[in-house]
Amino acid sequence: MIRRLLSRTDPWLLMIVAAMILLGLVMVYSASWDVSWRLYGDPNELFRRQLINLAYGMVVLVAAVSFPIRWLRKLALPIIGICVLALLLVLIINTGDGPRRAILGASVQPSEMAKLGLIIYLAVWMESKGSRLSEWRYGFLPLMTIIGIVGGLILLQPDLSAVLTIAVVALTMFYLAGSRLSQTFSIAAGSAVIGYVLVRLTNTGRARWDDYLAGLVNVEAASYHVQHSLQAFFAGGLLGRGLGASREKFGLLPAPHTDSIFAVLGEELGLAGALFVLLMFLAFLRRGFKVATEADDRLASLLAGGVTFWIGVEAFVNMSVLLGMLPFAGNALPFFSFGGSSLLVTLAGVGLLLNVSRQSKSKSKVAYVSPTGIGRRDGRRRVSRLGRRRRAQRAS
């Protein structure tokens, strides 16, 4: 069944994702064993967890592929409701001074869930609003409210980069859904102002912004993290030190197996490896947007566009940060970074994307009907003709 399901999805997308996940696994093992040994006394522990995460992720992916997208119209509200509840829970359960980002023994990060939940909800909501989306009262204000609630809750954790990701993705979806350009730009401008204020107000935000400005001009003045990340890229050279031979991953580069895995990859596989990853993400974006434009209906299209853009934003922000081009944001590199929540949610998103591609594929069959076909029941050659339903479709 799984084979049948996947066989009808976009093969390029499938291969790109599979390739990135496999390379990601190799990199996680390489980057995590030292951390794993320090934390758990077993170099394989984190890798084992990532394999289990991946197994869950594959189940989620298959479920998302086989899931009828139209059901989302009914499920969108419960989904966003659960996300908001989880976000509230994380704030209530965890106490103390540090960031409150996870529940259930630090294994579930609701902000990751909320990203996909919000994309689904916005897709359904924008579809339902149709052309009235561009009206001020029906489009702009409710959108702001939704983003405000979800983003506000995440901001309280605080997780600034997740808020900004959500805002950018929502805005893009708003634009894709057909709002006026002027409106989108006004929101973008407003968000930028609000974002700037947020960054200046929070301590981590301000420190990171200052680090960023200093680092752009002079690499030596950049933050510790960026300096070591750039050091890793430099040390990698053209072809890298070789798989597993990174030096920066041993306690110098912070979070080598999660946020900084791209830098470890750059050190071990060099410029060639980094470019390969960049190309893979570009290919993913291209296939993803292709699926979105070729989708059956507006919901599928918005959903595919949102998911693709979201994964793209995460990836590009992560890579830009590690190369010192964006102020520091602690987000994961999709498909590569260690982390259960991130991988699971990313794979769920990819599942939905493949799901859309499956349906757009079935539609494209309508356009290219083969002149001859091989009959299934009696094995006789027969002149092709459309089935009853499709004839009806074409007729309509």
Add this chain to the structure above:
Amino acid sequence: MLAMGLMTVGLLVQLIRVQFGPYAPVFAAREQVGSSRLERVIPARGLIFDRDGRLLATNATSYVLEVETRQLTSASRKDIPDVLSKVLLLPLDDLEEQLNRDWVAQGQFRIRLTRTDKAGEPLPINVDKYVAQVLNEFLADPYAPDLSGLSLVPNPKRIYPNGELAGHVLGFVNQENEGFFGVEGYYDEWLSGKPITISRPMIPPEARAQPDPPGGVNLVLTLDMDIQQMVERELAAAIESSGSESGEIIVMDPRNGEILALAAWPTLDPNEYEPWLLDEDGRDPIITPAVGGMFEPGSTFKVITMASALDAGVVEPDTEFIDTGEIEVGGNTIRNWNGEAWGPQTMLSCMKNSLNVCLAWVASEKLGAPMLYRYLRAFGLGSLTGVDLSGEITGQLRTPRHPDWTESDLGTNSFGQGLSLTPMQLMAAVGAVANGGVMVQPHIVRQVVGPNGAYSPKTIVLGRPISAETARTVTEMLVSSMESEAVYASLENYRLAGKTGTAQVPGEFGYDPKWTIASFIGWGPVDDPQFLVLVRLDKPEISPWGSVVAAPVFQKVVRRLVVFLEIPPDVVAG
């Protein structure tokens, strides 16, 4: 899409810029430096053994409590003082104050917790391995009190398994691993070895074997712990029975200067040396008084004066002298110990009866100042013996060149007044008489055992102040004087030589009328001297006289000593 395209181009540019851009040399330079942490490795301090290889000083690990101020949480600010005050019985408010100061604002990220000693000085809190284990378990247990921020830094600690036994010989090692006083102080540089700085790579694949720091040497002392313990017991018993304030017993082999036992009261436990650092009555307590404390020797010094006079040939043992009970030297009238006139005497009976007037006459009329002081110099008075114990002082000897020297000093010095010496100086000087005129340097280390082998210091001859002949004559005089004056000190069947001493204690306004220093110095067997023993008791209550207080202690010590040293009796009882 436009934004994505821009970002892609940006990423490409940056990837290439990092590799070939203007900062490439910076990165390349950092690659060269490598990532390693400099670490100072302190070698284990050398061990100290007695002459039979019994352990006197060794090392253990204790832990200093430090706090990483940035890791403190609101819970641990409360829990750390709470737990520490209960486990270590320290005042809670002091600890709370230390933790709740705003260290980060002061730029202090790592503080060392302290406790307050009796004098109000802060001392680092040191915990042993058992407390450290409890604290480590608390740190590891998420349900235990929150101690986050606390860290235990291992710190070498010196351990003296015998406690106060030979404490004054050993000295002690402070928390900074520096030795003070005694052997620890004298041989500090050798014992501590050389700390080296190594760079530890932080990259596991680059880790490699690191050189060990050159370790400290081990020392084998000349002390015999059996004799040391016996002597300390006898001293304690003597202090107890005589009601003395302090006291000392030293046992030395006069032939080679090896110190077999050195006991001092009050005793010092080097494990708990802190009370000895305090200035209780505004005076520093004297550690290792054998070299660091001086006293007026009194009549024991007559041995030196008489030996000098005999060696100079100005008197013979049977030279006659009429004792009138007083003599005036430099305007100062000198009387005998009982103030009486003893009539016609020989030099022999002068020593027997310990007559001050007689000795003052010998020094002033017969010997004269230049000769006397030349002999005293030759006996090493006024200069260090060079014994390998830390904190040795020279004592006080005013020679005629000294501006404060007066003619009367000549008279008083002859019987041990008006000059101060350390017990070790007296041991060395009298040791010359015992050892046939050859003065050897006292020493405490028998063997230095280093990584490249062992080295045994040779016996050092400090000089020959008197001839062998003179030494024999003085010895015979003292043997016969012991038989009459110091019967309490003599031991049946052994031929011993010795002299009592009763010195007045110089105070701010002349000599104290009540207190004395009772002493006895003697050696044996006189034909082949194997031990020289000094007994000194300060301010005894039961009797001021050395012959009554110190002489019996000498006898008790020697009675045991001949057994330990396996010395056969000189006279086989028939």
